[in-house]
Amino acid sequence: MASTYSFDIVSDFDRQELVNAVDQTVREIKSRFDLKDTKTTVELGEEVITISTDSEFTLDAIHTILQTKSAKRNLSLKIFDYGKIEAASGNRVRQEIKLRKGLSQEIAKQITKLMRDEFKKVQGAIQGDAVRVSAKSKDDLQAVMQRLKEEDYPVALQFNNYR
Structure with missing residues (x-):
């Protein structure tokens, strides 16, 4: 003894589950009627998720989708560290979400x-x-x-x- x-x-956090959650988020954005024509991009980097969309309203909707998909995959929402919303070219907004680890x-x-x-x-x-x-x-x-x-x-x- x-x-x-x-x-x-x-x-x-489980990196593969995060990849799956981001992939499901992108699929839902492409299929939802209110988000279809926003030309939204969600990119998963090594330590950050970058979201680019046409308004803060659609950005909030994307946050909700990402959080829902992550929660269903047993990812804690505390891993997301939301950065400030920046104005991007062409009347768009961009936000970086840092991934907390350690x-x-x-x-x-x-x-x-x-x-x-x-x-x-x-x-x-x-x-x-x-x-x-x-x-x-x-x-x-x-x-x-x-x-x-x-x-x-x-x-x-x-x-x-x-x-």
Whole structure:
């Protein structure tokens, strides 16, 4: 039997599910009557989604479609970091949506502080853009998971490497 158990807290998303959600969004834009003639483009880059369309009204509709398709594919809406809406050439608007991945140092410090304050038998260590949590009891680790799920962090949290 292992002397200590551990898991990692990360903020990540399934890239293929995001590709599928963006693809479904583009298909719906092409088929919807109110969006058909807007010449809207949705481009998925490595770390950003770029939307170009003819008005802020259609941009809001595209946000709704993208969020709906992402939620159906079990992607957290917290991965989207909406940039400001820019005016583009030809009376169009453009917006970049950055994709959040990894825990920032501030959030990692908040998580470890919460664990130090509330769980005396649990240790937390920041490792790059993840937090390693270890304890002698699996029950303590599960209590930490439950407590972190109750908090509302600006990023989506996942728990992996549970051993």
